Amino acid sequence: MILRIALIFFLFCFFNLNIPAQDSGLNKIDVADLKRHLNFFASDSLQGRAFGTPVSGLDLAANYLKKNAREIGLVSGADDFFQSFPVISSKPDFENNFLEITDANGKSLYKTDSVIVLPSGSGVNISNAELVFAGFGFQDEKSGYDDFQGIDIRGKVVVFATGTPESFRKNELIRWDNSLETAKIEKATEAGAVLVLLVNNPLDESNSVFNRLSRWVNRNDFSLEIPENSTGNNSFACTTSPQADVLLGGSGKLKNLLAGIAEKQKPNSFPVKRKQITVNVNRKTEHFQAKNIIGIIEGSDPVLKDECVVFMAHYDHIGIDTSGNVFNGADDNGSGTVLLLEVAEAFMNLNPKPKRSIVFLWVTAEEVGLLGSQYYIQNPVFPVEKTVACFNIDMAGRVFEPRDTIWNKSAKMVKDFDGLYTLTNDIWPGLKEINSAACKTLDLIPDYSLPSSFLRSSDHFSFHRHGIPIINYSTGYHADYHKVTDKISRINFDKMKRVADLCFLVGIEIANREKIEFTKNESTN
Ligand SMILES: [Zn+2]
Numbered sequence: 001m002i003l004r005i006a007l008i009f010f011l012f013c014f015f016n017l018n019i020p021a022q023d024s025g026l027n028k029i030d031v032a033d034l035k036r037h038l039n040f041f042a043s044d045s046l047q048g049r050a051f052g053t054p055v056s057g058l059d060l061a062a063n064y065l066k067k068n069a070r071e072i073g074l075v076s077g078a079d080d081f082f083q084s085f086p087v088i089s090s091k092p093d094f095e096n097n098f099l100e101i102t103d104a105n106g107k108s109l110y111k112t113d114s115v116i117v118l119p120s121g122s123g124v125n126i127s128n129a130e131l132v133f134a135g136f137g138f139q140d141e142k143s144g145y146d147d148f149q150g151i152d153i154r155g156k157v158v159v160f161a162t163g164t165p166e167s168f169r170k171n172e173l174i175r176w177d178n179s180l181e182t183a184k185i186e187k188a189t190e191a192g193a194v195l196v197l198l199v200n201n202p203l204d205e206s207n208s209v210f211n212r213l214s215r216w217v218n219r220n221d222f223s224l225e226i227p228e229n230s231t232g233n234n235s236f237a238c239t240t241s242p243q244a245d246v247l248l249g250g251s252g253k254l255k256n257l258l259a260g261i262a263e264k265q266k267p268n269s270f271p272v273k274r275k276q277i278t279v280n281v282n283r284k285t286e287h288f289q290a291k292n293i294i295g296i297i298e299g300s301d302p303v304l305k306d307e308c309v310v311f312m313a314h315y316d317h318i319g320i321d322t323s324g325n326v327f328n329g330a331d332d333n334g335s336g337t338v339l340l341l342e343v344a345e346a347f348m349n350l351n352p353k354p355k356r357s358i359v360f361l362w363v364t365a366e367e368v369g370l371l372g373s374q375y376y377i378q379n380p381v382f383p384v385e386k387t388v389a390c391f392n393i394d395m396a397g398r399v400f401e402p403r404d405t406i407w408n409k410s411a412k413m414v415k416d417f418d419g420l421y422t423l424t425n426d427i428w429p430g431l432k433e434i435n436s437a438a439c440k441t442l443d444l445i446p447d448y449s450l451p452s453s454f455l456r457s458s459d460h461f462s463f464h465r466h467g468i469p470i471i472n473y474s475t476g477y478h479a480d481y482h483k484v485t486d487k488i489s490r491i492n493f494d495k496m497k498r499v500a501d502l503c504f505l506v507g508i509e510i511a512n513r514e515k516i517e518f519t520k521n522e523s524t525n
Contacts, residue, residue, distance in 0.1 A: 050319025
């Protein structure tokens with residue numbers, strides 16, 4: 001009996017309130033508008049919307065979003081819709097960077113520019129330091145093997161090779177093992193070394209590891225002026241084996257020493273006598289002003305309006321190539337950017353408005369390191385603990401074409417018309433159920449199979465790290481991803497509309513839900 005009354009009441013609510021309300025929103029999401037917005041947004045006049053370049057295309061994009069957010073009726077969530085923040089960029093100072101080996105009297109024996117400093121963005125200035133050679137810089141608690149045993153590295157530069165005695169003995173394919181090398185460097189720094197000079201393993205004859213790291217640090221590196229967790233990274237220098245040979249007394253010396261250590265499984269570490277090292281690696285910096293665009297719809301419930309649901313999309317892309325070709329980024333992420341304008345319009349058309357407030361957030365500088373979302377989460381409009389969910393829409397305008405099979409080895413090859421990648425973290429399991437139900441209404445098939453590594457792949461990562469439930473929609477990688485051919489002619493607007501409809505349906509459900517219970521509410525990395 002009670003159940004029946006409850007059911008009738010439920011049906012009454014459902015049909016008399018929710019459906020017309022939903023329809024009044026859904027009717028606003030319109031293919032013609034999506035086309036109109038993207039026609040401008042993915043046009044050459046926006047010059048590929050790159051952050052940190054001298055062209056002004058990204059500003060045009062920001063102004064367009066501000067103008068439209070205002071016309072839709074959103075309330076500014078920042079200083080006249082713009083949340084501005086400083087970004088610093090750095091590039092190696094190639095002309096002045098060097099590694100020099102001198103004798104005990106300071107006479108130069110050897111000088112090279114074949115040296116880099118990691119992590120990216122850091123520099124090193126060390127003059128005439130003493131050196132200690134420490135094999136592979138490897139310690140193994142189980143076997144008791146310890147390259148640092150019996151040597152004093154305090155205040156000195158410690159030199160060791162990438163890899164381990166075992167990997168050397170087995171002649172294993174040399175690759176960069178980040179967790180191994182990081183642990184080695186941390187231990188040496190803890191023991192008081194002023195600098196780790198990591199030498200590319202001589203088995204890697206083409207220096208592939210060093211070259212890869214060089215390409216990484218030699219690029220233009222962008223970061224927030226006030227970085228998020230500024231816990232001093234252990235910086236270290238990296239070079240190739242010829243430099244180590246000079247230190248150790250002749251060509252092939254490093255390889256022989258390592259071979260001996262590996263063979264006998266016995267450390268052979270020693271202070272390098274009568275030689276000193278100077279490492280000078282600096283970067284040239286430049287300062288930029290960045291902008292997120294923030295528009296808000298205030299919630300209608302006197303209590304729940306202090307909580308919010310965030311809809312986010314990055315509006316920057318990768319600019320122009322050296323021959324002047326423009327990367328329009330119609331899908332990446334023109335699609336997500338303009339789709340949010342339509343979602344905002346749909347929510348604005350609701351009367352009453354959803355109980356919780358809705359934040360529309362267009363973030364910048366995603367392509368250079370998720371900086372806009374990083375800044376927002378440090379300076380949110382609603383506190384982190386009042387942010388019940390964040391939607392990130394990144395690349396949501398494509399449908400599979402046969403040439404897209406170049407991505408068939410990826411877990412994220414572009415979907416057919418009905419499919420949609422839906423990535424969520426496990427902070428609020430209920431989110432998946434809400435999403436699946438809304439997908440069913442729209443005949444969409446959500447694919448939840450993306451590995452957790454994709455949590456780092458776009459701006460949702462900044463929210464995920466702060467323990468906020470996230471949901472990321474994407475149609476997947478296609479043949480034109482990060483190519484000049486990512487053009488509007490290849491966008492499927494009907495698909496885009498379905499994703500916008502889904503954002504609206506899932507968003508309205510979350511924004512109106514009385515109670516939301518997270519299972520995990522601490523920071524997640
Ligand atoms: Zn993107």
